[in-house]
Amino acid sequence: MLTFYNEQHSQHQGRDAVVRGQPVPCAEAPARVDAVLAELGRRGLGRIVTPHGVPLMSLERIHTPRYLHFLRNAWSDWVALDPANAGQDAVPSVWPVRTLRSDVEPDNFRAKLGLYSMDSGTPLTAGTWSAAKTGADCAVNAAHALRLGERGAFVLSRPPGHHAGADFYGGYCFLNNAALAAQHMLDDGARKVAILDLDYHHGNGTQSIFYQRDDVLVISLHADPRFAYPYYLGHADERGAGAGLGYNLNLPLPAGTTATAWMAALETACIRLGSFGADALVVSLGVDTFAGDPSSRFALHSADYLRVGERLAWLGLPTAFIFEGGHAVKELGVNVINVLEGFETAL
């Protein structure tokens, strides 16, 4: 399996997140990817590749030009407001909720931050664009490798992507790597692509991007949004709209979900994937379903991830694994690489 590694990932490092009014260290940190890279080296699971840069036009296949323009320039705009801003992250504080307009981009930078974001827990930093763009490069390169005949590819990158929509960031995500990979394969001649999101949190960005389309099936297994982020999307009755009706499948699961119950949901997902007839699969690989993960109320254990990879291999599809969430840094490498090894050894 080829791994496309984002060497720029550590350029993006949020200082703090605010939890119950107190600043705490940002959980989405470079140590996450470092842990997976170290385990990848220990297990010797294929070649590590540096991606070629892709043109902005590739990103515009998923994200709006207006949003990309904002994201590229956000840091310099932030520092232009006040040179002292260079020492602190840009964090939004006001949002266009219901009844307010989001079609007119305000001049005020603070208002722009709110227009293009969904929460205050996703700090924008000096290196955010460079890290996110290189991650997107990795995703498009991985998709291209599958089209050239690779059976599996792994995108080892951060920041993650599945909460990012066509024109907004949030949930630590800025560019939707899974969506970019899927779109690239379609643009390169694939007829249908499926995205399977295994992260503990619902992939609201991915769902919203493809909600009205029937060429990308989006399936997500996740914690019920009634108690888990992103709270406002991810319910079972969201099945797609227009041409996309029937091409979005949410499998929300309760707190305390065991590996047995989670695997049963994975089986439901695999059966739907089988009937869709995809040419390729993109897996949003978050392992925050792990029992020891600070954000998880599920109970998967490290050995379970081998079985996940094995089950996915039996789908018989060229598969791109995109690294998403997981914050139990000590076990993160083992859990992620177990999925990849399960996939490789099942073949």
Ligand SMILES: [Zn+2]
């Ligand atoms: Zn997550």
